[in-house]
Amino acid sequence: xxxxxxxxxxxxxxxxxxxxxxxxxxxxxxxxxADRPEFDGxxxxxxxxxxxxxxxxxxxxxxxxxxxxAHESAGLWVPLANRHxxxxxxxxxxESGSHGKLTALLFDASGIEDSSQLExxxxxxxxxxxxxxxxxxxxxxxRPPEACATPRQxxxxxxxxxxTRSLGKEARRGITANLVYVEQGxxxxxxxxxxxxxxPRSAYVSGQVVRVGVRAxxxxxxxxDWNQPLEGLRAVVTGAARGIGASIASVxxxxxxxVIGIDIPSARDALDSTMRQLNGTAxxxxxAAPEAPAQIAAALDEQGVxxxxxxxxxxxxxxxxxxxxxxxxxxxxxxLSAQERIDDALLTAGILRDGGRIIAVSSISGIAGNLxxxxxxxxxxxxxxxxxxxxxxxxxxxxxxxxxAPGFIETQMTAKIPLTIxxxxxxxxxxxxxxxxxxxxxxxxxxxxxxSAGVSGQIVRVCGQSLIGA
Numbered sequence: 001x002x003x004x005x006x007x008x009x010x011x012x013x014x015x016x017x018x019x020x021x022x023x024x025x026x027x028x029x030x031x032x033x034a035d036r037p038e039f040d041g042x043x044x045x046x047x048x049x050x051x052x053x054x055x056x057x058x059x060x061x062x063x064x065x066x067x068x069x070a071h072e073s074a075g076l077w078v079p080l081a082n083r084h085x086x087x088x089x090x091x092x093x094x095e096s097g098s099h100g101k102l103t104a105l106l107f108d109a110s111g112i113e114d115s116s117q118l119e120x121x122x123x124x125x126x127x128x129x130x131x132x133x134x135x136x137x138x139x140x141x142x143r144p145p146e147a148c149a150t151p152r153q154x155x156x157x158x159x160x161x162x163x164t165r166s167l168g169k170e171a172r173r174g175i176t177a178n179l180v181y182v183e184q185g186x187x188x189x190x191x192x193x194x195x196x197x198x199x200p201r202s203a204y205v206s207g208q209v210v211r212v213g214v215r216a217x218x219x220x221x222x223x224x225d226w227n228q229p230l231e232g233l234r235a236v237v238t239g240a241a242r243g244i245g246a247s248i249a250s251v252x253x254x255x256x257x258x259v260i261g262i263d264i265p266s267a268r269d270a271l272d273s274t275m276r277q278l279n280g281t282a283x284x285x286x287x288a289a290p291e292a293p294a295q296i297a298a299a300l301d302e303q304g305v306x307x308x309x310x311x312x313x314x315x316x317x318x319x320x321x322x323x324x325x326x327x328x329x330x331x332x333x334x335x336l337s338a339q340e341r342i343d344d345a346l347l348t349a350g351i352l353r354d355g356g357r358i359i360a361v362s363s364i365s366g367i368a369g370n371l372x373x374x375x376x377x378x379x380x381x382x383x384x385x386x387x388x389x390x391x392x393x394x395x396x397x398x399x400x401x402x403x404x405a406p407g408f409i410e411t412q413m414t415a416k417i418p419l420t421i422x423x424x425x426x427x428x429x430x431x432x433x434x435x436x437x438x439x440x441x442x443x444x445x446x447x448x449x450x451x452s453a454g455v456s457g458q459i460v461r462v463c464g465q466s467l468i469g470a
Contacts, residue, residue: 003410003426006433026432027174030135032200032442034254039064039198041103041133046071046124050111053141056187057106060194066103071124102128104137104198109160110182112142113153121163129171137198138177140164141190144211147183157181161209168207168465169430176206176465183213183454192451195226201446204439206430207465215453216398224450231256234305235448236296238287238342239312241267243411244361246274247437248309251445253278257307262287262296287312287338288330293345304351307448310339310360313379315413320374328375335379339386347394357448358394358401360387361440364461367405368468380405384459391457400456402447407463408434431464 009018009025018025032038043066045057061068105128112118121140132138140160148154160179168177178197182190190212196202215221225231235252239245240261249259259280263271268284275282283299285292313335316327339360346352365373366380387403394401408414408425414434426434440462446452447460 003433005423005426024427024432026427027134027172029174029203029431029433030200031203031436031438036200038200039066039195041066042101043068043104043106044071044102044124044128044131045069045106045108046120046128047108048110048112048120049117051108052110052143052184053108053182053187053190056182056190057108057141057194060191063191064195064198071128101131101133102136103133104139105129105132107140109140109142109157112156113150115152115156115159118156118159121160125167129167132171132175133173135174135200135203136171136176137202138164138167138171138175139194139197140177140179142179142181144181144183164209165207165465172430174203174431176202178202178206179209181209181211183211185214186212186454189215189451189454192229192446192449193455196443196446196449201442204431204435204464205443205460205462208460210455210458210460212454213456216395221450221453225256228256229449229451230307230445233257233307233448234260234303235307235309236260236262236300236305237309237311238262241270241274243413244406244409244437244440245311247441248311248444249274249278249280251438251441252307252309252448253280255445257448260300260305263312287342288334292338293341296342297345297349297351300346300351301349304353305346305356306353307357307359308343308346308352309444309448310342310358310383312338313361315373315376317372317376319372323375331375332379332382335376336382336386339383343390347399352399355398355453356400357452358390358399359444359447360401360403361444362387362403362405362459364405364407364463364466364468367459367461387459388457395456398453400447400453402455402458402460404440404443404447405459405461405463406435406440407461407466407468409440409462410434410436428468429464429466433464435462435464 006026010028045068107124142157142160145154145158164177164179193212235257237249240249241263249261253259259278261271261275261280262283262285264286265284271282285295316331360383362383363380365377366384369377383403387401390401443462
């Protein structure tokens with residue numbers, strides 16, 4: 001769907017008019033394109049006392065080929081940076097009003113153990129934020145508060161959430177800010193997550209907190225190509241005929257997966273067309289039908305699958321006083337109960353292989369609730385509950401389960417929303433615009449990545465840091 005306001009204020013005349021009238025000017029986001037470098041430019045790195053993730057950062061910066069500079073406020077960290085070959089120069093803070101030297105800011109806060117040690121965060125971001133270019137990236141790394149040894153350490157690490165989310169709202173200009181908590185022992189498993197948050201693939205993901213844990217099993221990760229990380233894997237996507245589902249299927253296929261798309265029989269023509277373009281497989285099933293789990297399992301049984309994406313969903317909006325029992329039940333059944341039944345069938349039969357991925361599509365409505373959507377919000381909150389409750393049980397098999405929670409995404413469904421409500425949904429986020437289906441798809445591809453084996457039980461909002469909900 002076309003955002004006329006975004007296009008207008010980014011035209012020469014529209015930009016001048018927006019400046020003269022003081023109108024907001026949403027940035028045209030830099031999204032991933034295969035014909036452009038994914039990583040480039042200059043990255044500034046800072047740290048608090050005794051950082052624990054320096055080696056992982058050094059390896060990452062080297063592997064993606066960007067230039068890094070250490071900031072003066074890193075203090076005790078600078079000699080450590082020298083030993084790892086990470087520092088290539090001294091970063092000189094920008095003059096007031098200047099922009100554009102840096103493409104990313106990385107701060108290792110993993111060694112901060114007391115609120116009195118938070119000061120280097122101020123020094124680093126005070127000096128560097130003005131020099132961060134349009135669509136730049138901010139990533140703060142810390143330790144999971146719940147795993148901290150002392151209350152003071154827990155307090156200091158939890159404080160990082162307020163900092164990161166505030167940076168996302170202050171930076172504007174298409175800049176994202178995210179926090180990655182790294183469990184002790186998981187230092188070597190953060191590359192896929194850091195690459196995602198540094199990449200144009202995460203253009204509409206901001207203000208998020210992600211935990212990377214120690215992956216299950218001691219075996220080494222299977223070898224993979226960063227350009228085609230899903231090569232040789234099989235991925236099931238429900239609701240794949242069009243919209244977000246078709247975009248998910250397209251991105252997974254572009255990363256090497258063979259995609260099996262599932263949609264209702266009435267969407268068979270659109271599903272066939274989408275799968276034909278991707279050299280995928282089309283399966284026409286109504287996932288809400290009692291026999292559907294067995295039918296899907298039978299269709300997948302011979303070769304099995306590695307990735308299951310639960311995208312299919314419906315809305316039947318009414319206030320609860322006006323909502324029929326049928327409208328309530330159908331939304332719960334398709335959006336939530338069907339996922340449970342399908343996963344039960346695939347897991348029980350071993351069709352979803354060990355080391356696999358389950359990724360569900362929730363919604364910010366499931367986090368914050370929404371007027372006239374009690375059925376939808378209940379179902380999407382239930383999806384979050386599934387992810388959080390199933391993650392520990394699937395760990396023994398090396399299977400991860402996560403969810404994405406989209407905000408306002410430009411689709412045929414949101415195009416039907418009344419104009420005033422639609423515009424509010426678009427503008428009430430740090431990006432001042434709606435997201436695209438590809439933003440959801442790229443986030444799912446990161447969670448499906450072989451290198452994301454330590455990311456499980458997570459709910460990641462794809463909402464441009466919406467002002468709605470937490």
